[in-house]
Amino acid sequence: MNRTLRIAATAAVGAGMLAGAASALGASTGSGATFPAIAYTKWCGDSGLCSYTGKGSGAGIKDLTKKTVDWAGSDAPLTPDELTAIGGRVQYFPTLLGAVTIPVNIPGVTGGKLNFDGRVLNGIFSGSITTWNDKNIAAINKGVKLPARPITVCVRADSSGTSFVFSRYLGKVSATSAFKGGSKTPAWTAPVLVKQPGNPGVAQCVAGTSDSIGYVDFGDAIRAGLQKNIAKVGKKGGPYVGPSTSAITKAGQIAAAKIKSDLTVDFSASPNVGAYPIVATTWALIVPGRPGNAGALAAVKYFLSPPAQQVLPGLGFAPLPSALRTLANRQLSAK
């Protein structure tokens, strides 16, 4: 409120003075992943320490490489090529946990009551399962009457961290998957594919198309009013778990000793009881040793602080697990 008032007052005073006010705000500039963009935007706005533009993980990494931003947001670790281009060294600061949900729209069937496992999802998205009454789907959904109609598969048109997280999960849990390692632009091969830009685009596709399925990040699925359409996911034979803040948090609870030293940890297909399986963290990237790093480090320090982490459930994310947060803070102070 205070800032709003200040801006209103400054706006009235005139352009010359505005320039001064503007440079006091937004100390560091970040760009990159759109997946955590609303959290970063909120944090930057609340703290006044940074300004963030969501334009895609790869684009953010390019900006960081070309030194046009102070820090970047990314959902995926750098590829070897990207790492070489950036000079061989980059620090990963995990900032939050997010989940990719599977909304389903079948007339007469409540999506939230459906169960999927990785093998079936892999079959649907790669085209080996093409109708809703396929025996593989029926086998894990006893008692649900599924129609004999073809499945419309809604996917992302743009390259995205959400696609990366989902395809990496499929590659991990299905032995026959074509999506090993994950990709921001996976080659989906389902026969009836609809590609839409952005998470809201995919959510709209599912909401507006009968007999459809898609993958959307948790926050956007809720914001699009798809709560009742979100299916449960689990290992074959169960248990099947729906996404929730606590189910996401449970996926993140692993011992500090099991976390790689560079903090690039993969939380998908967690064996923890009650954990939702398609969970990932996202990182703020900083290149150590750059002259303008103070602003970026201050911003990341705020991201990891309790007041910042507290707002995450309201945006459809979960706070970082304590082990990971401790490690991230240690990396921050070691700098």
Place this chain on the structure above:
Amino acid sequence: MGSGTIPAVTPPPPPPPPAATPLRRPPGSVLADRSYAIVAGLAALIAVVFVGYLLWTTLDNTGEVWSTFGVWGFITGAEWVPTPAVGDAIYGALPFIYGTLMTSLIALVLAVPASIGIALATVVFLPRRLRGPVGGLINLLAAVPSVIFGLWGVTILVPFLKPALNWLADDFGWISLFGWHPFEGPVTSGSYLISGLVLAIMILPIITAITREVLLTVPRDQSEAAFALGATRWEMVRHSMLPWARSGIVGASALGLGRAVGETIAIVMLLGNTPGIFTPLVGPGSTLASVIALQTGEASGLQMSALTALAVVLFVIAFVINAAARLLVRRADTGPGGGRVRRGAAWIVGRVCRPGTGEAVRSEPPPPPSAPRDAPAAVRRPARGPSVISGPGAISRSRIGRSRSAEGLIWFSVLFGMVPLVAVLVEMLVKGLPAISGAFFTELPPLDPSSYGGGIANALVGTLILMAITLIVAAPLGVLTALYIRDVGQAGSIHRRIGAGVGFVVDILLGVPSVVVGLIVYLGIVVVQGHFSALAGGIALGVIMFPIVVRAADEVLRLVPTGQQEAALALGAPKWRTTWSVVLPIAGPGILTGILLGLARASGETAPLLFTSLGNQFLSTNITEPIAAIPQLIYNNTILTQTPASLQLAWGAALVLVAIILVLNLGASLLSRRTRRLEGRS
């Protein structure tokens, strides 16, 4: 001395009037003329150098693709799989070429007749009082950001037209053209037909506005002559306006096509993004510009090279289409601006005189009040000029019928074009007005996308600053370049020939997708400076605006009557004075329209800003820092996150953007009206 002092720029007009030779030129005029040529030439040179740099940078990045797939292999490649499950990535351009050509073709086929109809209506057929407002309304719609058209298409048009598409697929799915089934189902929410329709609506304002300006330059005596000969309004239009305006209409269509082939966001939202070759029009596809925009942000290595190669393919397509359009115009016009008009006049004379006594109808007195009823009211109320003499009995029934049905077609196209445009505008008002309050202009967007309230202060200030930079970059350069192309040299001179080359170069720029412009400015300015800035954003938008200004100004300058210029030169006025006092006052309003259209188009862009001005969560007025913009805010609130609250803010922001363009348009029309009045007084 003698001929040595007369620069090549200003040879005496052929044939030199005898009065011109004894007049002595003021000593400063030669220098002034030369400076005029040099300044205009420099502006043109900047355009050429930039396009050269752009081509060089892009071609430089494509080597890997050509060596991997071969030029022909890449262009005819039917598959585009950047991350295959097994084996190497495959890149082929053909599905995107098909998608681009098909969407643009549908858009042009729908938009060009509708645009001509609306332009004619606002110049000839509408009641005089409505002409200005309707014309202005069309100009406004050039400013609606494409993401808004996309949103409108997805939420309103697709559900509305789905039954029609289903009907097409059910009843006409069997139609086959050489094995291609244009209407074969299944019908998907993203489709060529809907995308083409929305593209048509998007390019309609540009084509209409330029066509209108061109029609307005038709000399009054020409239309009056037709009326005087007893032509109906349609006959006057058909035989004395359209031949005159033909090249301008082709130019306007080329501008529209430039926007259609380069459009990304609306296509991404409406075409389904599924590449295919000779796929049905009721199904999905993908275009060159849209795949470039979707994948460039994340691409590297061979994929980046392939995407850049797609941009090259897009330049070539735009270039070929423009060159073909120019050839078409040149072949159709037998003389410089004239042959067709003369033939049209001959046609009117022939028609009017045949059924009558062979006597010229001009000598008849004005029709008495008891004039035959079959003389259409249209003839008695001509478009321009005070009164008209229509020969009673001179108009046959078939001519009236033909004129009436032509007018009917024009009204139909007005309806066809105006209904969707008005629908978009109404949608914006209904959804955007609730967002607007005092706080809307002074507060920042809410940090939680689900909460209502907040404002667009940062984006509004950012857009105004970006617009100012864009205008400063593109308007003077654009007008000077157009003057160099059309005005500096006489027909046939070396300047004119170089100018034609510059014109081609500018045409290439028209077809460059905006995201590519963003990338070039990113590499050339942002990376060099080490940070994103409003300045870089303004320059990128200026590059997008520049060719629109040049092309629009060129079309208007082309039609400035040579007689008046020759008269000024014959009186001893130096070339620059002739341009300043004769050419620019006539062409001024048209050039101004071109500038506003270009500015409107550029201010609605999102993609290039991500690479140049980046965006800013806070209010900034510093042009060396990242800055926010309205289209980016709309994009964030619709594509990245979407809630009822964020949508409301987006519609409100779109409304504000259109309002800014409205104010600029009103200002411009006041300005040109004042100039005209001053002209009249002196």
